[in-house]
Amino acid sequence: MREVDATGSTVRELLEDLVSRIPALGSRVYGEGEIQPFVNVYVDGEDVRTREGLETVVRDTSTVILLPAMAGGR
């Protein structure tokens, strides 16, 4: 789990900041204004899809986890 800093007061702002700096995240995490269906975004342990989605508020102290589906077992 690599840690990166990003700025923004909502999940949308945060992801847009991240994608502007790491464009490869666009297709893998956040493309065309949507979180990719095979990626989950958690703010303080809660899936943002169960909250306000991209408008979920992120505070200074929040931990945001971008979680891709992962299938490896070998």
Next chain:
Amino acid sequence: MSTYRELLARTKAEISEVDARRAQDLSGAAWIDIREADEWQEGHIPGAVHVPRGNLESRIEGVVADKTTPVVLYCASGNRSAFAAKTLAELGYDSPHSLVGGFTDWKRNGGEITLPRTLSPEKRTRYSRHLLIPEIGEEGQLKLLDSRVLLIGAGGLGSPASLYLAAAGVGTLGIIDADIVDETNLQRQIAHSLDTLGTPKVDSAKRAINALNPDVDVRTYRERLTSENIDRILDDGWDLIVDGADNFPTRYLVNDASVWRGIPVVHGSIYRFEGQVTVFKPHEGPCYRCLFPEPPPPELAPSCAEGGVLGVLPGIVGSLQTNEAIKLAAGIGEPLVGRLLLFDALSTEFNEVRIERRADCPVCGDHPTITEYIDYVEFCAR
């Protein structure tokens, strides 16, 4: 100074003694059999928990945590249990009672009894460290010995899982894997060895399990799980699945089948330094499709060249899966249902996120849209 008789009489005067009828009227009461192990073996009151008098003080709070719970204590005749009731009152229990006449009167008056199944002396020795734990004990060990666990994959996650499940005395282990052991496996797949290079992984794992614990009945399936064979394999009857597959198509097949059949899945996955563990318990918690409704498109799954895994990582993640499997099989503890545990080996950090059951889940939701197996296109996700 007082004699035993005087002490007994005084103790009985201080505590509550109840007969069988009144004891059975105490709603929600915990029944504790405080006799010695050999007395318990010869039969006990159904539903009672065995806590020998000698261990009463140290173990009772583990068995009856809530001190407002009424407790019915019994021994053979009602004398040892009178002293035990006094002890529980001193420990702060609100309502301890001693059963008048004990097990002898209970049985004489035609009360129902349970004759416990017991472990052989050899098994008692092998599993002694489990038997010493009150939460497992003989009852839990018997449950493990009766349990049937199916492992998907005998690789990185399947290796530690198969060895620890076997060591724990899980009675029947099924193993599905189509691969052959090669040199690159030995960096992490500890069920295999130089001696089994070039042999099927299921046979190699079976050999390692038999060398560790011949009590375990190992069923091998040297095949790749597909929509064609999954029903045949699951028809063999499994209580629990430990998923250590290495690809998305298998993960989704296992998920869909387990939801339809109501079989809990202990899920684990790894990539480089990262691991994920959770328990999918059909209809009680979310399923894999509640977490990720569809696999990622092949072009976005990590490629083989980008792959790789720290050798010890599957050891950690596979062991966490085994912990969940043993708890589910023994019926103890709080399984990782609705919680996804994330482990990062580089920073040595655990994180936990909540997974909710989705009403719109295509498989376990209110209006399922997937009702038959889907064979997703195979792509590399190691």
